[in-house]
Amino acid sequence: VVTVWCPDWPVVIHRRPPEEPVAAVVANRIVACSPGARSFGVQRGQRRREAQGRCPGLVLVERDVAAEARSFEAVARALDGVCPRLELTRPGLCAFPARGPGRYFGGDEAVAAEIHRVVGAVLEGRGQCHVGVAEGTFAAGLAARAAPRGPAPTCVVPPGDTPAFLAPLAVTLLEMAELTDVLLRLGIATLGDLAALAAKDVLARFGTVGERAHRLARGEEHEPPATAVAPPELTVVAELDPPLERVDQAAFVGKRLADELLERLDHMGATCTSILVEAETEHGEYLARCWRHEGALSAGAVADRIRWQLDGWITPALGAAGLTAGLTAGPTGGLTRLAVRPDRIVAATGRQLGFWGERTEGTDRAIRAVARLQGLLGPGAVRVPERRGGRSPGERIVLVPAEGVELDRASIDGAGTALLGGPWPGALPAPAPARVALEPQPVEMLDAGAAMVTVSGRGVVSAPPATLVIGRRRLSVTAWAGPWPLDERWWDTLRRRRQARFQLLTDDGVARLCVIEAGRWWVTATYD
Amino acid sequence: VAAGAALRVVPPELVERVQPVSLAFEQRLPVAESLHTLLPGGIQRGSTVAVSGTGATTVALTVLAAPSQADAWAAVVGDGSIGLCAAEEHGVVLHRLVVVDAGPSGGATWATAVAAVVDAFDLVLVELGTGPVSDRDARRLVARAKERGSVLVLVGAGWPGTADVELQVTGSAWEGLGQGDGALRHRRLAVQTGGRRGASRARVGELLVG
Numbered sequence: 001v002v003t004v005w006c007p008d009w010p011v012v013i014h015r016r017p018p019e020e021p022v023a024a025v026v027a028n029r030i031v032a033c034s035p036g037a038r039s040f041g042v043q044r045g046q047r048r049r050e051a052q053g054r055c056p057g058l059v060l061v062e063r064d065v066a067a068e069a070r071s072f073e074a075v076a077r078a079l080d081g082v083c084p085r086l087e088l089t090r091p092g093l094c095a096f097p098a099r100g101p102g103r104y105f106g107g108d109e110a111v112a113a114e115i116h117r118v119v120g121a122v123l124e125g126r127g128q129c130h131v132g133v134a135e136g137t138f139a140a141g142l143a144a145r146a147a148p149r150g151p152a153p154t155c156v157v158p159p160g161d162t163p164a165f166l167a168p169l170a171v172t173l174l175e176m177a178e179l180t181d182v183l184l185r186l187g188i189a190t191l192g193d194l195a196a197l198a199a200k201d202v203l204a205r206f207g208t209v210g211e212r213a214h215r216l217a218r219g220e221e222h223e224p225p226a227t228a229v230a231p232p233e234l235t236v237v238a239e240l241d242p243p244l245e246r247v248d249q250a251a252f253v254g255k256r257l258a259d260e261l262l263e264r265l266d267h268m269g270a271t272c273t274s275i276l277v278e279a280e281t282e283h284g285e286y287l288a289r290c291w292r293h294e295g296a297l298s299a300g301a302v303a304d305r306i307r308w309q310l311d312g313w314i315t316p317a318l319g320a321a322g323l324t325a326g327l328t329a330g331p332t333g334g335l336t337r338l339a340v341r342p343d344r345i346v347a348a349t350g351r352q353l354g355f356w357g358e359r360t361e362g363t364d365r366a367i368r369a370v371a372r373l374q375g376l377l378g379p380g381a382v383r384v385p386e387r388r389g390g391r392s393p394g395e396r397i398v399l400v401p402a403e404g405v406e407l408d409r410a411s412i413d414g415a416g417t418a419l420l421g422g423p424w425p426g427a428l429p430a431p432a433p434a435r436v437a438l439e440p441q442p443v444e445m446l447d448a449g450a451a452m453v454t455v456s457g458r459g460v461v462s463a464p465p466a467t468l469v470i471g472r473r474r475l476s477v478t479a480w481a482g483p484w485p486l487d488e489r490w491w492d493t494l495r496r497r498r499q500a501r502f503q504l505l506t507d508d509g510v511a512r513l514c515v516i517e518a519g520r521w522w523v524t525a526t527y528d
Numbered sequence: 529v530a531a532g533a534a535l536r537v538v539p540p541e542l543v544e545r546v547q548p549v550s551l552a553f554e555q556r557l558p559v560a561e562s563l564h565t566l567l568p569g570g571i572q573r574g575s576t577v578a579v580s581g582t583g584a585t586t587v588a589l590t591v592l593a594a595p596s597q598a599d600a601w602a603a604v605v606g607d608g609s610i611g612l613c614a615a616e617e618h619g620v621v622l623h624r625l626v627v628v629d630a631g632p633s634g635g636a637t638w639a640t641a642v643a644a645v646v647d648a649f650d651l652v653l654v655e656l657g658t659g660p661v662s663d664r665d666a667r668r669l670v671a672r673a674k675e676r677g678s679v680l681v682l683v684g685a686g687w688p689g690t691a692d693v694e695l696q697v698t699g700s701a702w703e704g705l706g707q708g709d710g711a712l713r714h715r716r717l718a719v720q721t722g723g724r725r726g727a728s729r730a731r732v733g734e735l736l737v738g
Binding site: 362363365366368369370372373376377381382383384385393396397398399402407409410411412428429430431432433434435436437438461464479480481482503505508509510511525527528 | 582583584585586589599600601607608609610611612613614615616617622623624625626627628629630631637640641644645647648649650699700702705706707708709710711712713715737
């Protein structure tokens with residue numbers, strides 16, 4: 001299998017030179033950054049402010065999954081010339097079988113060179129792609145990651161050498177947190193250690209999850225090779241009359257198709273791990289794309305993929321990055337046919353539905369509305385609360401995108417957060433502020449003598465605060481309390497936070513939560 | 529005379545048939561106990577409630593609390609700066625709460641998005657103040673809420689026209705905070721009601737929160 005991986009894809013689509021520091025953020029966390037930003041010490045998982053602290057000139061962009069997918073469609077179309085059967089894992093990563101193209105171009109290295117040529121033409125020097133060739137999608141993905149830096153990073157694992165290639169790698173690369181946690185405690189640190197165990201022992205001890213991990217560690221495919229071709233009656237088709245012109249209309253149809261497909265599969269007690277989405281226009285143009293998903297696909301996930309694909313095809317000019325500019329334009333007519341075909345069917349083994357009674361009518365309505373709003377406003381516009389631990393009001397409960405959450409849940413505790421409920425010594429007592437600033441607002445705090453109020457290392461205030469200066473407004477302080485020192489995560493040099501908090505009531509009748517951190521004052525929340 | 533007497537005896541099956549499909553009390557949403565003096569009998573489904581003044585967010589969250597506990601779904605249309613911990617403290621059930629970021633109020637997709645929210649959610653808290661809402665959009669949303677039986681709770685300025693119920697916070701007093709000691713503990717909000725439906729009998733009440 002050949003895997004093509006474009007690193008830092010969420011940043012690459014913004015068409016900036018790689019040496020410029022750019023980072024994509026989601027919910028104030030860095031999810032991707034450019035090589036320029038990395039040289040300053042910016043990393044994935046950092047908070048926005050830490051990253052800005054390390055690199056003041058950092059350009060921050062909100063992550064836009066739809067734009068990523070749209071731009072990646074250009075890469076996918078370029079790769080269509082190398083191999084027609086492309087399987088997209090996610091925007092920025094795709095895979096295809098190596099055998100056919102290998103024979104055509106004369107060897108895996110020749111295929112890799114051809115990929116670098118066509119993808120390089122699309123990217124125009126704004127990013128790179130890594131090519132990995134190995135047995136199995138998982139191993140090929142790791143090979144792409146392991147490719148040595150250079151003008152055309154490629155890593156070809158010769159046939160038969162895949163287990164040896166995987167053996168020294170850490171088990172955490174499996175991205176099965178619960179399982180690898182146990183494995184590490186058992187002293188199984190590398191994929192080689194895991195592969196050395198007997199398959200039946202792993203199955204007996206860790207069940208199907210363990211079996212899958214073992215299979216991957218041995219360098220085999222994610223799931224056992226399909227023995228049966230998907231029966232044609234499972235394909236769901238929508239003939240569209242009149243033809244659809246807009247993506248959001250098509251996405252609606254796609255959602256319905258996805259629901260129908262999953263229902264049919266459910267009746268068979270099966271699920272699919274990859275789907276083929278076919279679209280056809282009134283002028284006979286045709287686009288088919290295979291989407292792969294680790295684990296089972298939900299209806300929402302299928303609908304998302306349909307939208308991404310059509311977005312990239314129908315509205316190439318609108319792509320935020322404009323990466324598609326040099327390619328052939330989109331279809332010339334409206335969509336007349338949309339079909340979704342399950343490509344690889346496996347028995348549904350491990351999805352347990354919730355155990356909390358029937359869904360109410362209101363819940364159903366809410367779920368439908370959320371899907372509609374996502375189509376209208378884009379993914380990430382609809383968010384739901386989830387409980388996380390923390391000492392400040394904005395941390396204790398955060399908003400997460402609704403597409404990642406089952407909406408008919410009975411509580412807001414996220415997966416594995418049982419321990420986070422508390423206790424959190426040092427958290428402020430109720431009442432909580434009714435407005436939490438998305439970005440803390442810089443202010444000045446002056447004492448009666450118009451000098452800045454400071455807090456010593458031992459938590460002593462230099463003088464009682466008398467005036468709060470917000471921009472041009474000067475508010476006199478009528479009551480205050482604090483400082484409540486907060487010294488969090490002293491063991492983590494990056495996420496460490498040391499501040500003192502104050503509650504402040506000013507003469508305009510508004511109570512605010514202020515903090516002083518590293519000698520600067522901020523308003524973090526308002527008791528509106 | 530005979531005809532009049534016959535009319536007075538209404539056959540029972542007819543009584544059943546002319547009975548309203550939903551009873552009046554079913555069309556009202558409950559309110560928290562602290563709001564009983566201000567909004568006796570709860571809030572009429574399909575009505576618009578505008579909250580303004582310092583402390584408007586707190587009052588709006590209090591309005592959301594009781595229906596939310598009675599299985600209603602609530603949505604907040606805003607940028608996500610609403611205090612979720614505060615919402616939980618006031619009694620809003622967070623697993624039936626959705627926050628929709630529809631961009632600045634009055635924007636191109638804003639009205640469409642709010643209309644979609646109103647269609648599906650019983651309670652819709654709309655944060656205004658990021659842009660003026662056009663008369664046409666406002667009228668359309670009010671009509672949509674009326675038709676669907678949802679309650680629109682408007683927070684902030686920028687809504688054209690009068691809401692059915694207007695809650696104006698006229699005073700706010702905090703207790704518990706001293707000069708370098710104590711902490712914010714309780715709050716008294718003086719609230720005045722008005723609006724199209726409540727205009728004839730404006731009420732002044734006090735709301736104790738925290």
